[in-house]
Amino acid sequence: MATLDRRQIGSILAKQGILIAFALFMIVFTIANPKFISIDNVFSVVRSSAILGVMALGVTFVVISGNLDLSVGSMMSFSTIVVLDLHDKIGPLLAIPAMFAMTLCLGAFIGFLVGYLRLNSLIVTLGMLSAIHGLTLTYSGGQNMDIADKEGTWFSVFGQGSALGIPVPILIFVGLAALLGIALARTPFGRKVYAVGGNGTAATFSGIKRARTVFTCYLISAGCVATAGMMQASRSLGSQNTVGQGLELEVLAAVILGGASLLGGSGTIFKTVIGVLILGFIQNGLLLVGLQFYVQFVVTWVIIILAVWLDIAAKRGKLFSHIA
């Protein structure tokens, strides 16, 4: 076996840095508190990260295609409110597809603006963040939404149920991650997403329909948001209008932590899942060792910047930027 030189070590660190950091993190916290790695704790962390995680899966597509989606938080509030409202009006069996259709319409609108009209995705989704929030408030009249019969509905299965001993939110998260992971890594569509994000002009010249690819990415994102909204609604069976507020940035943090570049063209579903888990376990681990709840935000800040910095530093071969 050949010995690894520094360069190879550097490249391994750069490629798998986030996994190594995750492993180190888990080991340190397990030593600090053995309960950390227990099945119960792991389940509870993954379960509470699942909603954020499902949204992050969709945003991964958007980010790889070279765009941003800041509207997922308020879109999630929208789908949560809509499905709760329709649940009592037309029953859960019809409410879920109706809510999916409405959320997908929003996604299609964003996809049309960013994909076909080629407007800047940051500003468009910023505008949509505000607009969808307004839409949600108009829809609900500013009132909290609650299901009348909380005991008798089977709708709670998506957020509270479990199958084969595994909580349903985890099953949805893992299942969707597998599905979208395959779509991104093993299908022609996935290749197009990377191509469009890596170099849009080159992709266009090789006959890839850029607009349609971006449009589809936003549809996928909206679909994930609708799923997350369904899980959120099902978990609490009642909701405020602002349930998803601020989630867009946490989702983005998870995706970036997983190593996707905001410039597009890089990132994988697997890495995003790692990013989501890191955020979830940081929160949980810091609480278990007895630190204040809010310390996690500061730690997340440091970790995000370190992760992205080391990633960039490994690529350019220098720790500090060349900017004078």
Place this chain on the structure above:
Amino acid sequence: MKQGTLSKALKGGAIWGFIVLELVFFSIAGEYLSLSDKAFMDWENMLLLFKQSAPIGIIAMGMTIVMVNGNIDLSVGATFAIAAIILLDSMTWPIFAGLGDWVIPLAWLLALLVGTALGALNGFIVWKTGVDAFIVTLGSMLGYRGIVFMFNGENPTSHLNWTLVDFAEAEFLGFATATWFLLGVTLIMWFVMARTVHGRNAYAIGDNREAAVNAGIRVGPHMMINFAIIGFLAALSAVVFYSESGSVNPNDGQLYELWVITAVVLGGTKITGGAGNVIGTFGGVIAIQLLRKGLGHIGADTSTVNLVIGLILIAVLFLDKQLNVKGKEELRV
């Protein structure tokens, strides 16, 4: 007429045209829809509008130079909250006891210093690590907000100093203190951006960073100074606002970054950097505040305001794209 002059004039004047349109619309619609019998274009009402624009407006001036510079700052809302807490809490510190009202300038200075330092920290990280400003400030938005919550949990931090309240509520030549700060900051930032080497370099860096590096401009320090400026202005905004209100919630300032960016973009600053000015931003700030006030005047609630502002932002972006002559040469797909 040179090609592009018309579209340039249209773009430059668009925000002021929009403001006039809003004024006319709300004046007429207000006649029929308003619940109060006061006219919308009431002088008192307009003075109040300027005052209410100040918190967002002061930060927006800093965001203009940061965005012209090709960066963005998402952490301003959290910086705003930290500065407010420093201001109100430091006035109760035992070491400052016995100073009487002299504690006020000290508290102001402290809050402004902390804001400047937090901004400079963002700039330093962007400079040295080469990580995109969006990611750096997204991280510090979480981090700074965490610090705010660590300070006092979910409880508000309050301290009322009546001398300070009197100062904040004072009026000079009809304008409130906050309005004067907004006007002063706008004037100074206009001077910095249009009449100084630093301002010119900020445009150059935002337009083409590589070219600026090759031209020998020290890109890093300029970016750091701009982040320090926006940190200072976020703190100044907090200081002016909380001198009057005297109580800060740990959630205060949340979503400010979105309002500020909306105002700056409405004012014609390019999100990719290199173009924009504070006069346009001033228009953007006034336009947003008019819209909020006007919609309130004709009886619409906050939900409509959010909806309308979001859609207007997108419409402006769309129009900008259509008016952009360069866009026609772009690859049409």
